[in-house]
Amino acid sequence: MEIGKQIQFYRNQFQLSQEELAEKIYVTRQTISNRENNKTYPDVQSLLLLSHLFQIQLDNFIQGDIEEMKTIIQQEAQHQLNRHTYFMLTLMISSSISVFPLFYFLDWWGFLLWTLQLLPLFFFAHRIEVFKKKYDVQTYKELVAISEGRALGMIEKREEKAKYPYQKPLIVISFAIGAAILAIISSILVQWFFS
Numbered sequence: 001m002e003i004g005k006q007i008q009f010y011r012n013q014f015q016l017s018q019e020e021l022a023e024k025i026y027v028t029r030q031t032i033s034n035r036e037n038n039k040t041y042p043d044v045q046s047l048l049l050l051s052h053l054f055q056i057q058l059d060n061f062i063q064g065d066i067e068e069m070k071t072i073i074q075q076e077a078q079h080q081l082n083r084h085t086y087f088m089l090t091l092m093i094s095s096s097i098s099v100f101p102l103f104y105f106l107d108w109w110g111f112l113l114w115t116l117q118l119l120p121l122f123f124f125a126h127r128i129e130v131f132k133k134k135y136d137v138q139t140y141k142e143l144v145a146i147s148e149g150r151a152l153g154m155i156e157k158r159e160e161k162a163k164y165p166y167q168k169p170l171i172v173i174s175f176a177i178g179a180a181i182l183a184i185i186s187s188i189l190v191q192w193f194f195s
Helices: 003-013 018-024 029-036 044-054 058-134 140-147 154-194
Strands: none
Touching: 003 018, 003 029, 003 044, 018 029, 018 044, 044 058, 058 154
């Protein structure tokens, strides 16, 4: 981050030691050292005091960090989307495979356990939907692009928006068919092993 270099540069311009600067913005000398070495980032109050002390506008003071912070936020969002997708798919596969064995061996108690197994699946599916709304992502191709850390171009985005009305039902149907196939295979294997 640039903020550490900025603090050090202006501190030297005003011929202040770390101790003197710390006193002027009500923090410790160690805090100034950590900020200059980019180990910590100043809070809003410190940023305001520093910009006032150094007589520069706040946006000029932190401008180099804004783009870097946007990148970090995007990477965190991408990582979170990938993690939620992984958990959702894993839970979907496990619930599809376990539905018949649970019902076969535990009767209605198995159905109850299977229903409880669906709760985290719905939670992660909901989190993905929240992400899609927050970042205005609607189609599968847009989700894949974001999970790979890139964005679609304007033409691609327009094409994807045109596909959206029929693409969502197709995705749901595809997942339902896949889950049904896994459940059928699971039931065949259980009946074959335990018959």
